[in-house]
Amino acid sequence: MRLGVIGAGAWGTALAQVAAGGGDDVLIWAYEPEVVDAINAAHVNTPYLPEVPLSPGIRATGDLAALADREALLVVTPAQHLGRILATLDTDAPLILCAKGIEAGTRRLMSDVAAAARPGSPIAVLSGPTFAREVAAGLPTAVTLACADEALGQRLAHRLARPTFRPYFSDDVVGAEIGGAVKNVMAIACGVVEGAGLGQNARAALISRGFAEMTRFGLALGARAETLAGLSGLGDLVLTCSSASSRNFSLGMGLGQGKPATELLADRRTVAEGAFTAPVLVEAAREAGADMPIADAVADLLAGKADVRAVIDRLMSRPLKRE
Numbered sequence: 001m002r003l004g005v006i007g008a009g010a011w012g013t014a015l016a017q018v019a020a021g022g023g024d025d026v027l028i029w030a031y032e033p034e035v036v037d038a039i040n041a042a043h044v045n046t047p048y049l050p051e052v053p054l055s056p057g058i059r060a061t062g063d064l065a066a067l068a069d070r071e072a073l074l075v076v077t078p079a080q081h082l083g084r085i086l087a088t089l090d091t092d093a094p095l096i097l098c099a100k101g102i103e104a105g106t107r108r109l110m111s112d113v114a115a116a117a118r119p120g121s122p123i124a125v126l127s128g129p130t131f132a133r134e135v136a137a138g139l140p141t142a143v144t145l146a147c148a149d150e151a152l153g154q155r156l157a158h159r160l161a162r163p164t165f166r167p168y169f170s171d172d173v174v175g176a177e178i179g180g181a182v183k184n185v186m187a188i189a190c191g192v193v194e195g196a197g198l199g200q201n202a203r204a205a206l207i208s209r210g211f212a213e214m215t216r217f218g219l220a221l222g223a224r225a226e227t228l229a230g231l232s233g234l235g236d237l238v239l240t241c242s243s244a245s246s247r248n249f250s251l252g253m254g255l256g257q258g259k260p261a262t263e264l265l266a267d268r269r270t271v272a273e274g275a276f277t278a279p280v281l282v283e284a285a286r287e288a289g290a291d292m293p294i295a296d297a298v299a300d301l302l303a304g305k306a307d308v309r310a311v312i313d314r315l316m317s318r319p320l321k322r323e
């Protein structure tokens with residue numbers, strides 16, 4: 001397959017490596033010219049995935065127009081840049097959305113952003129528990145591949161599958177997107193618990209109650225419960241809430257140690273999507289009538305409106321209720 005990858009951060013690069021390993025002709029678009037040069041000249045993505053020697057079959061470009069002949073495009077830019085970049089493309093090829101987030105300002109999921117930017121392109125979502133470094137190293141990984149068009153989704157799943165990369169098909173696009181967006185916010189909360197030394201009971205409680213929030217919000221937006229309990233929801237929530245390898249979790253650790261969000265986010269080259277998703281998730285949840293007290297707490301911490309002690313007291317003193 002002639003595959004295009006838009007975005008050469010850690011995840012786009014890891015996906016390009018998986019595809020090239022299976023024999024696909026892979027062209028990856030990078031935002032930074034130095035990334036284009038490093039991939040083409042030295043077969044390494046020095047800023048974002050330096051430890052992985054890349055397949056010589058991966059070519060890089062800084063020109064989005066060069067992607068016009070691609071049969072399918074993996075879209076792996078950070079969520080807040082996705083609409084702007086897709087709008088400049090010239091293609092009706094299927095778009096496989098891999099960013100995890102909600103667009104600030106519009107409160108749109110990535111599938112809505114992509115549909116508005118490229119109305120002629122069929123849309124699929126690839127999401128799940130996937131640390132880029134593990135995927136690039138060929139460690140076993142399973143993901144959700146969601147597409148409303150079952151025939152296309154099944155075809156894409158078969159084209160992307162590799163011996164160590166296993167897509168599970170779903171037709172619940174919204175469910176797959178909500179899991180990936182919400183888990184990043186919950187990972188920040190779990191990092192806070194770690195950074196503040198609040199213990200493993202608290203972390204398990206946050207994962208469990210965070211899943212309840214993800215489910216309430218997802219069901220309100222039309223997601224299916226089984227998708228939220230699958231790889232792209234609970235699976236990714238468990239991964240990201242349990243490991244300092246997660247950028248969102250490690251951002252939360254810094255907050256838990258009392259550092260201000262502005263300091264933690266300044267000059268950061270890699271993306272912690274939960275920091276952008278938390279405020280817009282809170283707005284979207286309010287609009288949908290879904291109670292999300294943990295997401296509220298993360299948004300307040302990030303905005304500097306409350307400190308760790310205050311948000312923990314707030315969460316623990318809520319009226320008792322049925323589970």
Ligand SMILES: NC(=O)c1ccc[n+]([C@@H]2O[C@H](COP(=O)([O-])OP(=O)(O)OC[C@H]3O[C@@H](n4cnc5c(N)ncnc54)[C@H](O)[C@@H]3O)[C@@H](O)[C@H]2O)c1
Nearest residue numbers: 008009010011012031078079081099100131132270271273
């Ligand atoms: N890294 C992972 O393990 C992983 C796994 C699954 C999904 N994702 C998701 O993939 C998406 C991309 O994350 P990543 O980890 O590949 O990124 P990254 O943190 O490794 O790199 C940052 C990316 O942002 C891009 N960027 C910075 N400024 C930009 C601008 N103004 N315009 C366009 N692009 C710009 C950079 O070129 C780079 O591709 C995110 O939504 C993330 O949640 C990441």
Ligand SMILES: O=P(O)(O)OC[C@H](O)CO
Nearest residue numbers: 128129130131246247248
């Ligand atoms: O490092 P994070 O927190 O962006 O998580 C990466 C992936 O989304 C894990 O599935």
